[in-house]
Amino acid sequence: MSGLVATSVRVRAGARPIVDGVDLEVAPGTSVALIGPNGAGKSTLLRAFAGVASLAEGRVLHDGVDVHAAPRREVARRIAWMPPHLSTPFAVSVLDTVLLGRTAWLGPLGLPTDADRADAREALASLGVAHLADRAVTTLSSGERQRVHLAAVLVQRAPVWLLDEPTSAQDLDGVRRIFACVERRRAEGAAIVVALHDLSEAARRFDRVVVLHEGRVVADGAPRAVFARADVRAAWDDAWDTAELDGELIVRSRRT
Amino acid sequence: MPFSSHRLVAVLAVAFAGLAIAAAVGVLVGSGASPPGEVLAALVGRGDAVLIDIVWQVRVPVVAMAAAVGALLGISGAGAQGVLRNPLADPWILGVSGGAGLAVGFVVALGADTTFGAVTLPFVAFAGALGAIGLLRLVAAALPGGGTTAGGATSLLLAGVVLNAFASAAVLVLHALLAPEASHRLLLWLMGTLQPARLDPTLVAVTSVTGLVGMVLLLRVSHGLNLLGFGDEAASAFGVDVARTRRLGVAGIALTVSAAVALSGLVGFVGLVVPHLVRLVVGADQRYVVPLSLVGGGAFVVLADAVARSLFSVAETAIPVGAVTALVGAPLFVALLIRGATEAST
Numbered sequence: 001m002s003g004l005v006a007t008s009v010r011v012r013a014g015a016r017p018i019v020d021g022v023d024l025e026v027a028p029g030t031s032v033a034l035i036g037p038n039g040a041g042k043s044t045l046l047r048a049f050a051g052v053a054s055l056a057e058g059r060v061l062h063d064g065v066d067v068h069a070a071p072r073r074e075v076a077r078r079i080a081w082m083p084p085h086l087s088t089p090f091a092v093s094v095l096d097t098v099l100l101g102r103t104a105w106l107g108p109l110g111l112p113t114d115a116d117r118a119d120a121r122e123a124l125a126s127l128g129v130a131h132l133a134d135r136a137v138t139t140l141s142s143g144e145r146q147r148v149h150l151a152a153v154l155v156q157r158a159p160v161w162l163l164d165e166p167t168s169a170q171d172l173d174g175v176r177r178i179f180a181c182v183e184r185r186r187a188e189g190a191a192i193v194v195a196l197h198d199l200s201e202a203a204r205r206f207d208r209v210v211v212l213h214e215g216r217v218v219a220d221g222a223p224r225a226v227f228a229r230a231d232v233r234a235a236w237d238d239a240w241d242t243a244e245l246d247g248e249l250i251v252r253s254r255r256t
Numbered sequence: 257m258p259f260s261s262h263r264l265v266a267v268l269a270v271a272f273a274g275l276a277i278a279a280a281v282g283v284l285v286g287s288g289a290s291p292p293g294e295v296l297a298a299l300v301g302r303g304d305a306v307l308i309d310i311v312w313q314v315r316v317p318v319v320a321m322a323a324a325v326g327a328l329l330g331i332s333g334a335g336a337q338g339v340l341r342n343p344l345a346d347p348w349i350l351g352v353s354g355g356a357g358l359a360v361g362f363v364v365a366l367g368a369d370t371t372f373g374a375v376t377l378p379f380v381a382f383a384g385a386l387g388a389i390g391l392l393r394l395v396a397a398a399l400p401g402g403g404t405t406a407g408g409a410t411s412l413l414l415a416g417v418v419l420n421a422f423a424s425a426a427v428l429v430l431h432a433l434l435a436p437e438a439s440h441r442l443l444l445w446l447m448g449t450l451q452p453a454r455l456d457p458t459l460v461a462v463t464s465v466t467g468l469v470g471m472v473l474l475l476r477v478s479h480g481l482n483l484l485g486f487g488d489e490a491a492s493a494f495g496v497d498v499a500r501t502r503r504l505g506v507a508g509i510a511l512t513v514s515a516a517v518a519l520s521g522l523v524g525f526v527g528l529v530v531p532h533l534v535r536l537v538v539g540a541d542q543r544y545v546v547p548l549s550l551v552g553g554g555a556f557v558v559l560a561d562a563v564a565r566s567l568f569s570v571a572e573t574a575i576p577v578g579a580v581t582a583l584v585g586a587p588l589f590v591a592l593l594i595r596g597a598t599e600a601s602t
Contacts, residue, residue, distance in 0.1 A: 047489065050493055051492075052489040052492050052493055053489075071497070072492050072495050072496060072497050072498075073495040073496075073497070075495070076493060076494055076495030077495070079493075080493070081493040083487075083489065083490060083493075086486060086487075086490060087486070087487075088341075088485035088486045088487075089341060089342065089343050089485065090343065090482075090485045090535070090540035090542075091535070091539060091540040092482060092485065092539070092540050092541055093258045093259075093539060093541070095258040096258055096259050096482070096541055099259075100482070100483055100486070100494050101494065103479075103483060103494045103495045103496060104494065104495030110479035110480075110543070111261055112259075117258075133258070134258060136539070136540070152494075156494070
């Protein structure tokens with residue numbers, strides 16, 4: 001099948017399994033919220049899908065191409081991965097940081113074109129941070145840095161997006177803009193997986209929710225069905241319950 | 257400042273003009289007090305025959321040598337900071353000074369430092385520097401993921417620090433065991449000196465080829481080094497072959513530094529200070545920093561050497577250029593550090 005296909009994915013840290021046999025398919029034009037309690041293996045699973053974490057077992061294919069065997073340049077044209085934090089000790093400008101997303105498309109000299117630059121500025125504008133273009137990335141707040149990194153993901157033009165907590169440092173304007181970006185990209189036909197801790201956003205904005213617990217997929221389906229299951233709540237030690245607000249499902253932490 | 261190739265050409269032109277001015281200063285300055293007008297006349301072959309000889313046989317070669325050594329050290333410093341993802345890194349940290357010093361120490365201790373004439377020590381130093389980096393690669397290869405995983409840069413850095421500490425201790429032992437005269441020869445070499453008279457065509461040919469290949473490698477990976485700055489996994493996700501970039505970067509550093517060591521002995525602080533100065537002016541994009549550190553390093557060592565030579569009349573003995581780069585470089589670096597820290601916190 002086309003899109004992202006993971007089969008029996010296992011990742012270990014020493015002898016300890018972090019991801020323990022995950023099978024998952026994400027078709028083009030669909031977006032998936034990947035949720036789970038702390039330490040469930042969400043970040044490692046995304047790193048495995050992106051080909052940056054080595055597999056102990058299993059395969060990850062994109063449109064039939066093995067993500068862990070193909071040259072990194074080819075993988076970067078297929079898959080964009082956004083880790084939770086982006087940092088560098090060097091004061092690179094924001095515009096140049098966004099242009100890193102074009103790396104896999106540049107010629108041998110690595111020189112971006114005017115079209116690349118225009119693209120990067122447009123991406124920054126869509127995330128509300130066009131005014132930061134000439135600032136050094138080392139001087140930004142963590143929320144600003146997160147938006148800049150998503151702008152780099154945007155200009156990478158990859159048909160698969162793997163976003164790890166893209167809204168963790170965002171104000172509500174940032175949350176709105178970032179999910180609008182995700183929705184636009186999905187509508188353009190991308191296969192998207194977003195790891196999230198905000199379960200209400202997972203319920204409101206995604207048609208499909210995948211629950212990871214102790215390295216395994218324990219539920220995969222429509223938000224209402226998944227959030228109604230007792231074994232899913234048990235993964236969080238029954239720390240939340242759900243409510244309805246204006247016809248939308250809200251997930252909130254329990255008072256006790 | 258955001259990168260553009262026009263801007264790179266413009267700042268390179270300014271940097272080369274700066275190097276030309278530094279070279280002019282270097283030629284005008286000497287142990288004798290000749291008026292600048294006479295030195296310039298001698299440069300075009302007019303005036304006093306002795307001065308023409310001094311200018312063409314001593315000053316021009318020493319300025320050229322200083323520019324070459326500085327360029328090699330400057331670009332290797334920029335490379336080391338990029339490969340190790342650490343603005344405080346220096347090529348010496350990769351064990352180069354330790355390896356070269358230890359190899360030279362052994363040969364001096366064996367009394368074999370003139371076995372193949374004046375080029376013996378330069379080639380021994382060259383081999384020692386390359387050997388140290390080879391050893392470092394072996395250590396890195398023994399680490400999980402071959403030193404190319406997330407902690408790869410840190411592992412390489414720590415391995416280099418330990419290698420240098422070990423080699424320094426061994427050099428100190430050799431130094432203590434040597435006869436005073438041999439011990440003085442070792443010390444002079446360890447401090448770094450520019451002596452064009454010791455150059456021989458084979459040495460110049462070998463260091464030119466290895467130095468140029470090293471420079472091309474570092475210029476080639478400069479954009480990859482930008483990406484390595486964001487971490488191995490992020491760089492890899494943006495499409496960089498991290499292992500290959502780091503391998504080419506380390507090879508570039510090894511070739512440029514060992515060529516510099518063979519020419520001048522250990523001239524320190526250039527690889528640390530020059531890329532910092534460059535970043536202060538043009539920002540941290542490695543596509544600027546790598547080529548500008550090459551040109552800027554040349555100017556820095558030419559000026560340091562001019563200072564060393566002008567001190568001759570005061571000190572009545574030759575001051576090693578390595579001592580000047582360290583004496584000027586250390587306080588300058590502290591000033592840059594404080595300035596950088598102040599800027600980062602405002």
